[in-house]
Amino acid sequence: MPYKERDIEKQYYTIGEVAAQFDVAPSLIRFWETEFEDLKPRKSKKGNRLYSPQDIETFRTIYHLVKERGYTIPGARDIMKQRGPQLKEKVDVIHSLEKVRNFLVQLRKELDVAGKQQNPAQQPEQ
Amino acid sequence: MPYKERDIEKQYYTIGEVAAQFDVAPSLIRFWETEFEDLKPRKSKKGNRLYSPQDIETFRTIYHLVKERGYTIPGARDIMKQRGPQLKEKVDVIHSLEKVRNFLVQLRKELDVAGKQQNPAQQPEQ
DNA sequence: ATGTCGCGCTCTTTGTAGGGCATGGGGCGG
DNA sequence: CCGCCCCATGCCCTACAAAGAGCGCGACAT
Numbered sequence: 450m451p452y453k454e455r456d457i458e459k460q461y462y463t464i465g466e467v468a469a470q471f472d473v474a475p476s477l478i479r480f481w482e483t484e485f486e487d488l489k490p491r492k493s494k495k496g497n498r499l500y501s502p503q504d505i506e507t508f509r510t511i512y513h514l515v516k517e518r519g520y521t522i523p524g525a526r527d528i529m530k531q532r533g534p535q536l537k538e539k540v541d542v543i544h545s546l547e548k549v550r551n552f553l554v555q556l557r558k559e560l561d562v563a564g565k566q567q568n569p570a571q572q573p574e575q
Numbered sequence: 576m577p578y579k580e581r582d583i584e585k586q587y588y589t590i591g592e593v594a595a596q597f598d599v600a601p602s603l604i605r606f607w608e609t610e611f612e613d614l615k616p617r618k619s620k621k622g623n624r625l626y627s628p629q630d631i632e633t634f635r636t637i638y639h640l641v642k643e644r645g646y647t648i649p650g651a652r653d654i655m656k657q658r659g660p661q662l663k664e665k666v667d668v669i670h671s672l673e674k675v676r677n678f679l680v681q682l683r684k685e686l687d688v689a690g691k692q693q694n695p696a697q698q699p700e701q
Numbered sequence: 702a703t704g705t706c707g708c709g710c711t712c713t714t715t716g717t718a719g720g721g722c723a724t725g726g727g728g729c730g731g
Numbered sequence: 732c733c734g735c736c737c738c739a740t741g742c743c744c745t746a747c748a749a750a751g752a753g754c755g756c757g758a759c760a761t
Contacts, residue, residue, distance in 0.1 A: 465734070475735085476723055484721090495730060496736050519653060522721075524645015550675060557682060591710065601711080602748055610746090621754065623711060641746095648746075 461491070461499040470505075471512055478508070484522050485511055487529065509544065587617070587625040596631075597638055604634070610648050611637055613655060 468475045478498075482488050487507050491499040500508070514525040594601045605624075608614050613633050617625040626634070640651035 463735075474723070477721090479737090480722060492736095497730095498735085519647045519650015521645045521647055527645055546672070546675060550678070553675070553678060553682065557685075560682075560685065589710080590712095600748070603746085605712085606747060621711080623754095 461501060462505065464498045464500070467500050467505065467508065471508070473512075481508070481511055481522075485526060485529070506541075513543070587627060588631065590624045590626070593626050593631065593634065597634070599638075607634070607637055607648075611652060611655065 462470075464475045464478055468478060482490075485507075488504065488511065490504045491501065493499055510529065511525060514520045514528060515522065520528065588596075590601045590604055593604060608616075608624075611633075614630065614637065616630045617627070619625055636655065637651060640646045640654055641648065646654065
């Protein structure tokens with residue numbers, strides 16, 4: 450397993466928060482809910498979707514397959530059935546690396562403010 | 576004469592033969608030719624496509640990715656650039672790590688120039 | 702031999718069904 | 732009133748298929 454990060458995670462997110470986090474439209478999240486069995490968030494009494502951190506992970510996996518790897522929706526469904534656990538670890542690793550990257554970017558900002566004179570390092574992409 | 580000529584003929588397949596072998600329409604093979612750089616068969620003087628065994632292998636790979644694994648065409652193109660589906664996923668991780676490493680190397684350079692600061696960086700949030 | 706007819710295969714260009722969402726309307730609740 | 736709910740419908744590309752035209756080769760007659 451990838452290392453466990455000590456995040457203070459909210460228990461539930463609204464669809465708007467999830468949409469903002471991944472920069473997608475809420476309609477896309479609702480649409481994927483009709484396409485992927487695994488993406489079934491809780492709902493409040495009123496009917497609003499309540500996304501747990503686990504739901505976010507599921508969404509992230511789908512997002513990775515469809516938007517970053519180029520699977521069709523049926524193709525992504527198959528992969529999630531067959532190689533779900535293995536795949537999840539890879540996605541976790543990539544996500545952890547992205548967090549580290551964000552941290553480093555922030556760290557450099559602080560160092561720039563403190564030192565501020567030399568040419569800034571090129572920021573890693575992706 | 577029959578021996579030699581038959582041998583030469585077997586070096587190449589027509590589009591109809593390839594289509595029959597994979598049970599697809601010739602139009603699909605031509606379309607994929609416009610989408611995948613690697614699928615460029617020789618052409619006769621007349622302009623007819625001549626598929627070598629290597630071309631057949633290339634087509635088989637594309638067929639596998641698009642029809643059996645469920646990749647989109649852009650997704651399959653990306654995979655084709657690599658040297659194998661499993662390798663590709665490893666390469667993703669390695670590539671990410673290399674980017675982070677390059678960033679860190681550059682960051683260390685900056686720290687050498689800037690000298691030591693006691694400004695404690697915060698843990699990455701999230 | 703040689704015209705020529707037709708058939709099968711190919712070519713390129715143009716048409717199109719459906720996948721993958723987005724948008725708009727009407728309603729509700731905090 | 733803003734944000735979310737649920738539909739229904741709209742709509743733009745992707746991923747091919749169909750249409751229309753041309754070549755070449757065998758058969759058959761000349």
